[in-house]
Amino acid sequence: MFDAQAFFVKFVQAMDQLDFATLESMIHPDLVAEMPQSGERSLGFEGFRAQMEQYPGGGVQNPLPTAARLLVDEDRWAITPSYTVVPLTARNEFTALLRAQYPDGRWWHIIVLIELRDEKLYRTINYFAPELPTPLGESIAAYQHG
Amino acid sequence: MPESKSEFFRRYVQSIADRDFTSLETMIAPDYVGEYPQSGERFRGFAAFRAQLERYPGGSPEARPNDPRTKIVGDEERWAITPGYTVLPLAGPERYTTVTRTTYPDGSRWWVVSILTLKDDRVAHAETYFAPEFEPPEWRKDIVEIVPRD
Numbered sequence: 001m002f003d004a005q006a007f008f009v010k011f012v013q014a015m016d017q018l019d020f021a022t023l024e025s026m027i028h029p030d031l032v033a034e035m036p037q038s039g040e041r042s043l044g045f046e047g048f049r050a051q052m053e054q055y056p057g058g059g060v061q062n063p064l065p066t067a068a069r070l071l072v073d074e075d076r077w078a079i080t081p082s083y084t085v086v087p088l089t090a091r092n093e094f095t096a097l098l099r100a101q102y103p104d105g106r107w108w109h110i111i112v113l114i115e116l117r118d119e120k121l122y123r124t125i126n127y128f129a130p131e132l133p134t135p136l137g138e139s140i141a142a143y144q145h146g
Numbered sequence: 147m148p149e150s151k152s153e154f155f156r157r158y159v160q161s162i163a164d165r166d167f168t169s170l171e172t173m174i175a176p177d178y179v180g181e182y183p184q185s186g187e188r189f190r191g192f193a194a195f196r197a198q199l200e201r202y203p204g205g206s207p208e209a210r211p212n213d214p215r216t217k218i219v220g221d222e223e224r225w226a227i228t229p230g231y232t233v234l235p236l237a238g239p240e241r242y243t244t245v246t247r248t249t250y251p252d253g254s255r256w257w258v259v260s261i262l263t264l265k266d267d268r269v270a271h272a273e274t275y276f277a278p279e280f281e282p283p284e285w286r287k288d289i290v291e292i293v294p295r296d
Binding site for chain 1: 182183184185186187198201202203243245247250251252254256257259261273275276277278279280281282283285286289290291292293294295
């Protein structure tokens with residue numbers, strides 16, 4: 001069975017190492033990556049790669065794998081009437097949570113809604129949430145947009 | 147027909163938008179834990195859930211639960227198939243992701259992403275992120291499409 005957790009760890013490591021050969025092998029030719037906060041949408045591996053390579057200041061210091069989580073529900077199971085535990089069919093939608101430090105030193109949480117197809121990254125919707133001082137409500141009210 | 151999980155979460159999001167605390171109290175587990183990883187805050191129980199919504203500086207944000215971009219990603223369609231091809235219901239924790247777009251009192255728009263865990267058909271854990279809208283940066287305008295925002 002396809003191991004989404006292993007796929008995700010491999011993907012994060014490949015990003016961390018800027019291993020574009022591995023990344024290309026894991027990205028579906030029809031990838032669509034959306035950033036609803038800015039309305040941006042990039043297409044395919046080339047769009048993905050260009051964003052990583054052209055990021056001002058040398059690219060994101062990608063998070064350690066320990067800072068990334070994939071909500072894959074590995075602890076889910078099914079039980080037959082005879083109490084046999086059976087495996088699940090493969091899912092193709094996941095939510096990934098990462099924490100990344102950008103070149104200006106600030107930390108952001110990145111939430112990615114992922115859809116896989118043919119065991120490759122097919123659709124992503126990416127949200128970027130800055131770390132802010134507590135209490136969060138006051139920080140949001142005082143946030144300097146720009 | 148019993149309420150589906152998708153319907154539950156749409157009602158949950160709507161109840162937050164309406165500040166319908168009577169409904170929300172029935173949807174929140176007694177041992178609820180809410181977390182804001184961006185600031186490291188954690189709060190427990192319905193009273194704290196309610197207080198953090200009611201005390202927002204400058205008034206309550208205006209949620210837009212009917213926005214077509216509101217998303218609920220979860221396990222509604224998960225199933226298991228035995229070797230005999232019997233489709234079985236699942237057991238175990240149920241986790242869903244909701245995405246809503248919110249306008250704050252200062253007019254700024256934020257995307258609110260919550261990872262919600264259900265227990266006994268109530269929200270027992272919420273991990274919520276707040277992501278501000280921003281203008282597309284110049285450096286990548288030639289490598290992306292721009293989808294108009296309203």
